[in-house]
Amino acid sequence: MGGSIHIEMRGLTRAYASRGKARPVLEGVDATIRHGEFIVLVGRSGSGKSTLLNLIGGLDRPSAGEVLLDGESLGRLSEDQLSRMRRRKLGYLFQFFNLVPTLTAVENLLLPLELIGVEGGPARERAARWLSAVGLDDRGPDYPDELSGGEQQRVALARALIHEPGLLLADEPTGNLDLATARDVLRLLDGLCRRSGTTLIMATHSPEVIGLADRVLTIRDGGLHVADEAS
Numbered sequence: 067m068g069g070s071i072h073i074e075m076r077g078l079t080r081a082y083a084s085r086g087k088a089r090p091v092l093e094g095v096d097a098t099i100r101h102g103e104f105i106v107l108v109g110r111s112g113s114g115k116s117t118l119l120n121l122i123g124g125l126d127r128p129s130a131g132e133v134l135l136d137g138e139s140l141g142r143l144s145e146d147q148l149s150r151m152r153r154r155k156l157g158y159l160f161q162f163f164n165l166v167p168t169l170t171a172v173e174n175l176l177l178p179l180e181l182i183g184v185e186g187g188p189a190r191e192r193a194a195r196w197l198s199a200v201g202l203d204d205r206g207p208d209y210p211d212e213l214s215g216g217e218q219q220r221v222a223l224a225r226a227l228i229h230e231p232g233l234l235l236a237d238e239p240t241g242n243l244d245l246a247t248a249r250d251v252l253r254l255l256d257g258l259c260r261r262s263g264t265t266l267i268m269a270t271h272s273p274e275v276i277g278l279a280d281r282v283l284t285i286r287d288g289g290l291h292v293a294d295e296a297s
Contacts, residue, residue: 070265071155071232073099073122075290077131080117088129091117093288095131099265104256106276107269109285115269118285119235122267123156124148135233153181157226157234157264159255161241163218165210171221172197172206178229196224200254216247223255227264234259236268240275249274 078095081088091114099105107115120126122133124140133140135155143151165174175193179185184192197206200220210218219239226234239255240248256278259266268275276282284291 070101070263071135072101072137073097073233073265073267074134074137075122075131076134078118078121078128078133079130080114080121080126081129090129090288092121092285092290095288095290097283097290099267102260102263102265103280104259104266104278105268106279106282107267107285108271108276108282113285114288115285116237118290119237119267119269122233123158123235124152153178154229155232157229157231159219159222159226159234159236159239161238163210163215163222163242165218165221165225167210170207170209171202171213174210174221175225175228178225182229184229192228193224196228197221199258200224214247215243216251219243219247219251220254223251223258227258227262230262231264233265233267236266236270238270239268240270240272245274248272252278 075095075097078092079090080092081090083089095118107118109115117126121128124143127141140148166177169177172190172193175196176189179189179192194206197203200223202217202220205213205217210221213221236255240251243251252275255266281292
């Protein structure tokens, strides 16, 4: 755990059956994402941004081609192996916070640690550190419905990073936040990932994100294109 993950996509294709025909969403995608990069994915709704994130994270299987994480092809892993890989190496952040409503903020952070065998005092110490890192030192005992939207997303961010993943996949993570809160969360997300060296791939419509990214990739007509590159 920790560090960052290098990603390769080779001939990556995902098609879905529609009226008896295969309809490709992604077709022949070739791309490399370097260790520690912050990549933004842009494209129209339905262009395949979420599909690409799911393929990179091993939540979906490609129709053709492959995804390699640090040289290991996900297509060669069993479902159990993929599940273990995701628990230890990947973090996820979504538009909807997906916090467990019956658990407090700190208990939500303890869940991913329990899955990798970190429990007791070490787990609680790490959870306290991450609540502090996202500016919520005093909100650990509070339940999600006692937190604002921005605070819930901060807890979700801490939960996504608490097990020190090498790769964070974020799908419209500020879509439910007002502009000022979204900017604060984005700056926090960028800073935390860069300090830890975590590779970050974010699908978004938000123009505020583009200035933070190392590269902006556009999904268009089933392919992946360089839209911009930070100097």
